[in-house]
Amino acid sequence: MVKVRGAEGIEEAAAILARGGLVAFPTETVYGLGADAGSAAAVDRIFEAKGRPKGHPLIVHIGAADELRRYTARVPADAELLADAFWPGPLTIVVERGDGVAPETVGGLDTVGIRVPDHPLALALLRRFGGPIAAPSANRFGSVSPTTAKHVVDDLGPALDLVLDGGPCAVGVESTIIDLTGSSPVLLRPGGISAVELEAVLGAPVLDDRAGPSRAPGMLTSHYAPRTAVDLVPGATAGSGGPDAAMADRALVAATVDGAARVGLIAPFDHPHCPSWRLPADATGYAAELYATLREADRHDLDRLLIAPPNEGRLLDAVLDRLMKAAAPRP
Ligand code: AMP
Ligand code: MG
Numbered sequence: 001m002v003k004v005r006g007a008e009g010i011e012e013a014a015a016i017l018a019r020g021g022l023v024a025f026p027t028e029t030v031y032g033l034g035a036d037a038g039s040a041a042a043v044d045r046i047f048e049a050k051g052r053p054k055g056h057p058l059i060v061h062i063g064a065a066d067e068l069r070r071y072t073a074r075v076p077a078d079a080e081l082l083a084d085a086f087w088p089g090p091l092t093i094v095v096e097r098g099d100g101v102a103p104e105t106v107g108g109l110d111t112v113g114i115r116v117p118d119h120p121l122a123l124a125l126l127r128r129f130g131g132p133i134a135a136p137s138a139n140r141f142g143s144v145s146p147t148t149a150k151h152v153v154d155d156l157g158p159a160l161d162l163v164l165d166g167g168p169c170a171v172g173v174e175s176t177i178i179d180l181t182g183s184s185p186v187l188l189r190p191g192g193i194s195a196v197e198l199e200a201v202l203g204a205p206v207l208d209d210r211a212g213p214s215r216a217p218g219m220l221t222s223h224y225a226p227r228t229a230v231d232l233v234p235g236a237t238a239g240s241g242g243p244d245a246a247m248a249d250r251a252l253v254a255a256t257v258d259g260a261a262r263v264g265l266i267a268p269f270d271h272p273h274c275p276s277w278r279l280p281a282d283a284t285g286y287a288a289e290l291y292a293t294l295r296e297a298d299r300h301d302l303d304r305l306l307i308a309p310p311n312e313g314r315l316l317d318a319v320l321d322r323l324m325k326a327a328a329p330r331p
Contacts, residue, residue, distance in 0.1 A: 002153060002157045002158065002161075003163070004153065004162075005162060005164060006121075006165055007121060009162060010124045010128050013125055013162050013164055014128035014129040014130075016162055017034065018036070020039055020041055020042040021035070021042070021045075022045050022046065022159065022160050022161050023035075023125070023160070023161060023164065024138040024146075024152045024160055024163045025163075026119050026121050026165070026166030027119045028169060028171045029117070029169060029173065030137045030138075030145035030147055030291070031145070031169065032122070032133075032138055033050065033152075033156065034061070034135040036129075036131060036134070037102065037131070038101065040104040043105045046136065049156055049160070050139070051140055052141040054104075056136075057111075058105050058107075059177075060101055060105065060112055060115075060132045060133070061114075061122065061134075062114055062115075063123060065083040070098070071100050071112060071132060072096050072097065072114075073096055073098045075095065076180045081201055081202060082178065086197075087115065087118075088118035088123065089116070090171050090176060090192025090193055091115060091178065091191075091198075092113040092115040092178070093113065093114055093178055093180055094114075094178065095112060095181060096110060096111055107218075111181050113177055114132075121164050122166075125164065137174065138151075138152045138156055138160075139152075139155045139156065142220070142222065144291050144294045145174060145224065145291055147169040147291045147292055148168050148169075149163050149164075151295060168288075171287060172287040172288035172289065173192060173291075173315065173322055174189065175191045175192055175193075176190060176191035176193040176195075176198070177191065177216065178198060178206065179216075184205075185204070185206045185207065186207045186209050186215065187208050187210075189216065190318040191315075191318045194317060195208070196314075220331075221328045221329070222330050223326075224291075226294040226305065228264075228303075228305045229304050230307060230323075231304060232308075234247055234251060245267075245269045245270070248267055248306065249273075252265065252306060262300075262301065262303045262304075263304045264276060265307075266279060266290075266306070267279070267307070268311060269281075275297075281310055281311045283312065283314065283316040284315045285313075286309075286315075287318060290322065307323055
């Protein structure tokens with residue numbers, strides 16, 4: 001069995017990282033699978049453990065905003081602004097890669113995504129280790145990100161040297177990623193900080209990468225998916241006010257026409273007629289519970305999972321993005 005420790009495990013965790021090992025640790029977004037970002041051999045173990053293709057860049061975690069200049073040759077003015085406003089926090093900033101980050105960590109790119117996580121255990125680990133930690137979500141490639149230490153153990157246990165347990169993650173979806181290497185800022189992934197919040201700090205519009213071919217290698221159509229097939233309840237688009245119980249009813253009837261299919265529902269409203277999980281109507285509360293609920297639904301041996309998104313809130317974009325990817329055709 002893999003070792004699971006709380007704050008008393010920081011010292012040992014840092015020593016494991018220093019000798020090239022793998023430590024899963026909590027952040028405010030999801031649990032990360034950490035290795036020394038300066039070591040090609042260490043990050044190789046991340047790709048191996050996750051079954052993740054080598055070309056997909058890993059996010060690099062640092063302990064404080066003023067360390068940013070160590071890992072990039074050029075700190076853009078916008079990066080200073082955003083780091084001041086949102087670090088520690090769920091925002092990853094893509095800048096030109098400097099020394100100190102192994103090329104293997106970022107799939108050979110000349111850029112690197114960096115953030116300061118907002119979790120006491122993550123920050124204590126970074127401080128103790130004293131270097132950058134590469135950490136994607138601590139789950140097998142393509143599946144649902146872990147938001148508790150138990151999720152991590154279930155997914156990757158034997159591949160890890162240590163798991164730090166900091167309780168459930170507060171945000172529950174991954175960081176927002178913004179690319180500052182071009183002439184204007186581009187949103188690569190919606191996440192724990194909304195585009196509106198970014199624009200308020202930058203005083204300028206942020207372009208959305210999802211309009212064209214992606215600049216973020218590894219940003220796949222199908223991702224964050226439970227084992228069970230997922231359909232979104234019709235009406236599930238931003239600004240529509242969201243689907244309601246009547247729409248869910250019609251969708252459930254359609255999904256069970258032959259009476260044989262076992263269908264479950266995740267929605268911000270109650271439903272008495274099938275296995276169902278009620279999440280908050282506000283996207284921020286919904287995000288915090290979403291991944292644990294997808295994992296729970298997977299234990300019910302359903303043929304199909306219907307999901308109705310939240311109606312409003314800061315993290316609506318991030319939640320809709322994850323739901324769309326969970327519902328996308330599987331490779
Ligand atoms: P995660 O699985 O949460 O660690 O997210 C990693 C994803 O962030 C990658 O698959 C990319 O889509 C994106 N990403 C990380 N670093 C970069 C980078 N340097 N340039 C573009 N996208 C990046
Ligand atoms: Mg991931």
